[in-house]
Every structure is written in C-alpha cells, then in structure tokens.
Amino acid sequence: MTDPAAGGPDVEPSSPDDTAAEPAGPTAWGVPVTEAFGQMVLHPPVDRWFETVAACRDDGYVMAIDLTAVDYSAHPGRTDLPGGVRPERFEVVASLLSHATGGRVRLRTQVPESDPEVASLFDLYPGTEAMEREAWDLVGVSFSGHPDHTRILMPEDWEGHPLRRDVSMGRIPVQFRDAPPAR
Amino acid sequence: MTAVDDPRRLAYIAGQASDARVNLEIETEGMTLNIGPQHPATHGTLRIVVKLDGERVMRAEPIMGYMHRGYEKLAEVRTYPQVTSLVNRIDWLGSFANEVPFILAAEQIMGVEAPPRAQWIRTLLFELSRIANVVLFLGDMGVQLGAVTPVFFAFRDREFVLNQIEAVTGGRFHPNFDRIGGLKDDIPKGWTEETKGVLGRIRTFCDEMEDLVTGNEIFQARTRGIGVIPADVGLAYGLSGANIRASGVDWDLRRDGGIGLVHDKLDWKVWTHPDGDSFARYWVRLQEVREACNMVEQLLDGIPSGPIMAKVPRIIKVPPGEAYVETENPLGVMGYYVVSKGDLVPYRVKIRSASFNNISITPWLLEGTYVPDVVSILASLYFILGDIDR
Numbered sequence: 001m002t003d004p005a006a007g008g009p010d011v012e013p014s015s016p017d018d019t020a021a022e023p024a025g026p027t028a029w030g031v032p033v034t035e036a037f038g039q040m041v042l043h044p045p046v047d048r049w050f051e052t053v054a055a056c057r058d059d060g061y062v063m064a065i066d067l068t069a070v071d072y073s074a075h076p077g078r079t080d081l082p083g084g085v086r087p088e089r090f091e092v093v094a095s096l097l098s099h100a101t102g103g104r105v106r107l108r109t110q111v112p113e114s115d116p117e118v119a120s121l122f123d124l125y126p127g128t129e130a131m132e133r134e135a136w137d138l139v140g141v142s143f144s145g146h147p148d149h150t151r152i153l154m155p156e157d158w159e160g161h162p163l164r165r166d167v168s169m170g171r172i173p174v175q176f177r178d179a180p181p182a183r
Numbered sequence: 184m185t186a187v188d189d190p191r192r193l194a195y196i197a198g199q200a201s202d203a204r205v206n207l208e209i210e211t212e213g214m215t216l217n218i219g220p221q222h223p224a225t226h227g228t229l230r231i232v233v234k235l236d237g238e239r240v241m242r243a244e245p246i247m248g249y250m251h252r253g254y255e256k257l258a259e260v261r262t263y264p265q266v267t268s269l270v271n272r273i274d275w276l277g278s279f280a281n282e283v284p285f286i287l288a289a290e291q292i293m294g295v296e297a298p299p300r301a302q303w304i305r306t307l308l309f310e311l312s313r314i315a316n317v318v319l320f321l322g323d324m325g326v327q328l329g330a331v332t333p334v335f336f337a338f339r340d341r342e343f344v345l346n347q348i349e350a351v352t353g354g355r356f357h358p359n360f361d362r363i364g365g366l367k368d369d370i371p372k373g374w375t376e377e378t379k380g381v382l383g384r385i386r387t388f389c390d391e392m393e394d395l396v397t398g399n400e401i402f403q404a405r406t407r408g409i410g411v412i413p414a415d416v417g418l419a420y421g422l423s424g425a426n427i428r429a430s431g432v433d434w435d436l437r438r439d440g441g442i443g444l445v446h447d448k449l450d451w452k453v454w455t456h457p458d459g460d461s462f463a464r465y466w467v468r469l470q471e472v473r474e475a476c477n478m479v480e481q482l483l484d485g486i487p488s489g490p491i492m493a494k495v496p497r498i499i500k501v502p503p504g505e506a507y508v509e510t511e512n513p514l515g516v517m518g519y520y521v522v523s524k525g526d527l528v529p530y531r532v533k534i535r536s537a538s539f540n541n542i543s544i545t546p547w548l549l550e551g552t553y554v555p556d557v558v559s560i561l562a563s564l565y566f567i568l569g570d571i572d573r
Contacts, residue, residue, distance in 0.1 A: 127421030128542040153248040
C-alpha cells in the first residue's frame with residue numbers, strides 16, 4: 001500500500017470526473033494539497049468534507065486529534081490557500097493522526113458565511129462530538145448530522161458566537177486615576 | 184434494559200433481604216442524579232447528569248463550561264509573549280507544560296529555534312511539571328476510593344518539586360517562564376544537586392504508593408475490571424496520554440514525533456498496560472512518574488553549556504502562517520493551532536487540551552456502571568477542569 005503520509009504529498013493526476021475548477025497544484029485523495037511546516041494540509045471543498053476525511057481514515061489515520069473553526073473575516077488577502085480554492089469567511093480545520101506511521105494530515109475547508117454548515121464527522125470519529133459542539137458554540141459553524149447539536153461551553157441562553165470577529169471583547173471599566181478621595 | 188434482564192443484578196438482589204426481592208417485582212422509575220458541579224471527585228466544577236435505574240447508570244452526560252474563561256478570545260488581543268501567562272492557568276497542576284506547545288508553535292512560524300541549553304532546561308521543567316501533576320493524581324485516586332492517607336503524602340512530596348520549579352521560575356504554579364527563542368533565565372547555582380535530592384523523595388513516594396495503594400485489596404477490588412476502555416474505542420474518542428496507553432496503545436509523542444524537546448536524547452521507556460481498566464490507568468501513571476524521575480536525572484547530568492536565548496527581536500512580530508504543534512503533556516496530548524496574520528497578536532489560537540477530549544468518552548464509559556464506580560472511573564480518567572473549559 002502506498003502511504004501518502006510517508007513520502008510527502010502523494011501526487012496523482014486528477015480524475016476526469018472532477019469539477020470544472022481544476023486545481024492547478026498537487027493533489028492527494030483528489031483534493032488540493034499544500035504543506036505547512038512539514039505537515040500535509042488538504043483543502044477539500046465543503047461538500048466533499050466527509051468523504052475526504054473518510055478516505056483518510058481508511059488509509060490509517062485512526063485518530064481525529066483536533067477539530068476547530070476559524071473566522072477569517074478580519075484577515076483579508078490570505079495567501080496560504082492553493083489555486084482554485086476560494087477563501088470564505090469561515091474555515092473548519094481538522095487534524096488527523098496515523099499511529100502506524102506517525103503521519104499527520106490537516107484538513108481545511110472553506111465554509112461560506114451564507115450557509116455555515118459542514119457534515120458532522122461523528123460517524124467516523126465519535127470523539128469529534130465535543131469538538132464540533134465547541135466549534136458551533138464559539139464560532140457558529142453548524143454540523144449536519146450531529147447527534148446533540150447544542151452549546152457546550154457557553155451558557156444555554158447565550159446569544160451569538162463569541163469567537164466571531166465581529167463580537168467585541170467586552171470590557172469592565174477600570175478607573176486607575178482620579179479615584180474618589182478617601183473620606 | 185430493565186433490571187430484570189441483568190443476571191448480575193438478579194444475583195445481587197437474590198442475596199439480599201426479602202424487601203429487595205419485593206423491589207425486583209415492582210417496576211421502579213428511573214431517577215436523575217446530578218453529580219456536581221461541586222463535588223470532591225471533579226477537580227473543579229463539572230456536573231455529570233446520570234440517569235439511574237436503581238444503582239445502575241443508564242445514561243450519563245458531562246455538563247461543562249462552568250469554568251470557561253475564554254482564553255482563546257483573550258489570546259486574540261494579547262501579544263505572543265503575553266499569551267503564556269494566560270495558558271499557564273489551563274492545567275494548573277503542571278502549568279509550565281502548557282506554555283511549551285504554544286511557544287513551539289510560535290517558534291515554528293517564526294523559524295526560530297531555541298539553543299540546545301534552553302531546549303534541555305525546557306524538557307527538564309516539562310518533566311518536573313509532569314511529576315508535580317501526576318504525584319497529586321496518585322494521592323487523589325486513593326481519596327476518591329476512601330483512603331485519605333495517600334493524598335497527604337502526595338501534597339507533602341509535591342511541595343518539594345514545586346519548590347524546585349519556584350527556585351528557577353519564581354512561581355510555584357504559574358511560572359510564565361518560556362519565551363519565544365529560549366527561556367527567561369538560567370537555572371540558579373546549586374539547583375542541580377538539590378533537584379537530585381528531590382528525585383530521591385519522589386522515588387520513595389512512588390514506592391510508598393506501591394505499598395499503600397497498588398497492593399491494597401480494597402483498591403484492587405474497586406478498580407480492576409472497572410471502567411474498561413478497549414483500544415479501538417479509546418482511539419475513536421480521541422483519548423490520549425496515560426488513558427490510551429493503559430488500553431495497550433503504544434503511543435507517546437515524547438518518543439513518536441514530538442518536536443522541540445530533547446526526549447529522543449534520553450534513555451527511557453514508554454509504559455503501557457493491556458487491561459484498559461481504572462487500575463491500569465493508575466498503574467501506568469505511577470510508572471510514568473518513576474520514568475520522569477529517570478529522565479530528569481539524565482537531563483540534569485547532560486545540560487549543555489551555551490546561551491539561554493536565541494537572537495530574537497525585542498518586539499516580536501510573527502509572520503503570516505498557521506501551525507499546529509502538540510506535545511505529550513501530563514494529562515495527555517496538548518496542541519495549539521496558531522494562525523498568524525503577521526501582527527503582534529495571534530489571529531486565532533485554538534487550544535486542544537487533553538481533558539476536553541478525554542472527558543468526551545464518559546457517556547460511553549459510564550453507561551451500565553454502578554454509582555459508586557462512577558467516582559472511581561472519573562478519578563482514574565484524571566481530568567482537570569481548567570483543562571476542559573479553558
């Protein structure tokens with residue numbers, strides 16, 4: 001079995017049934033691939049999120065070590081995406097780990113603001129349940145097919161998603177000078 | 184499943200007085216019990232809602248977030264050197280270890296490498312925080328099962344380790360000592376010999392625990408065969424650290440592909456246990472403390488000379504990029520996903536803490552157990568609430 005994790009990106013010609021937006025660079029598992037500090041980064045489209053992760057799992061990536069979402073609305077002009085991948089407001093990031101080879105793969109999918117929904121990975125890795133709830137709670141990307149799609153860290157009645165960039169930090173006014181004189 | 188279907192419960196009830204037999208014939212309704220938020224077994228404020236059928240847990244769900252302090256949001260307005268003082272407070276028992284993966288991620292994006300001496304002292308403090316953290320677990324596990332003595336031994340001997348950490352960093356719990364490109368300061372004079380003396384005390388403590396707890400008949404009855412996690416289930420739920428090694432998975436990031444630390448230059452062993460039960464998790468941690476003592480001893484003997492800081496600018500700007508770095512922390516794998524925009528502050532920091540993933544197995548694990556075992560299973564999973572809620 002050829003192991004894509006061992007010798008860097010497994011460069012293979014894209015199959016003809018791919019979509020019209022043909023990725024220019026190298027691909028692995030049929031999706032564009034880049035490299036960040038020695039780790040392989042896959043950029044699957046959002047509608048192929050589940051099947052790409054499933055293909056990775058079948059190739060020995062037994063553990064979903066991390067899953068999160070990033071709001072890129074305050075970061076215009078990103079340059080780390082390969083050609084053919086359109087930047088969107090949200091990005092869901094998952095890190096998979098293969099115990100056999102020690103290889104890692106990171107998957108980043110662009111999620112549009114108008115329809116922030118990604119397929120849940122619960123059927124592949126039940127451990128992503130809590131992490132997907134966290135991503136929904138804090139960033140507001142929803143996961144279709146999740147068994148318990150509720151808030152996890154914030155209070156149940158909280159409005160909004162605090163890790164979005166348009167949510168302010170919130171402050172408590174602290175007066176350091178001109179304190180009222182002692183009686 | 185009703186109580187009638189279970190042969191073990193039937194056998195238990197048959198051995199009881201006649202009123203228990205009456206209960207068997209009556210269909211009892213399920214009861215919901217809140218364990219926590221304030222409960223001695225939870226190292227903080229965690230609520231576990233369990234649905235009971237008699238003594239048996241039908242469903243269990245952890246409710247977290249009582250200690251959510253929003254570090255990921257706060258990190259977006261702190262400069263990189265300031266973030267370490269926040270992440271210290273995640274796993275407060277082994278706080279230096281929290282800083283290491285964040286600093287390594289920032290160094291990776293910047294393309295900076297710490298000088299060898301800084302890497303050795305980093306590894307040294309990393310393993311000392313592991314000892315300080317896990318020693319408390321070894322004592323605490325006894326308390327959850329009703330043995331109060333071990334925890335006093337643990338607090339007594341952990342103090343010596345904390346004193347050594349304090350002598351270097353200035354803080355017992357919140358060192359804030361790791362810097363991008365190295366460390367804040369060098370180790371003080373005479374510290375090496377003192378630390379070797381402390382290692383002797385910790386080794387004695389491990390032997391005491393072996394005598395007091397491991398061989399204890401009641402402890403074994405309460406932990407052996409209780410809360411068994413098969414290896415494939417543990418992997419699917421993303422368990423890490425001693426929890427997954429106690430299920431027989433030979434995986435330790437210190438040996439398998441960790442970056443930035445010098446564990447690969449040491450002679451040590453990864454301990455595993457085939458059983459996967461509460462006892463195995465306790466046993467593996469006990470061996471890991473001993474192994475950490477061996478590592479610290481080798482590290483003390485082998486510290487290379489040289490500078491403690493690499494050349495980094497005074498005002499640290501991290502170039503654009505994203506990196507994910509994780510290390511084998513006392514509680515399990517801790518990782519930081521850092522996205523940089525090229526500013527003084529990180530654009531996004533995702534903290535992958537070990538306990539958050541370790542606790543996500545509890546609904547699966549607690550189903551079908553008995554109420555007294557809930558506490559011992561939770562204690563053996565060993566989570567810290569600051570590490571869950573962040």
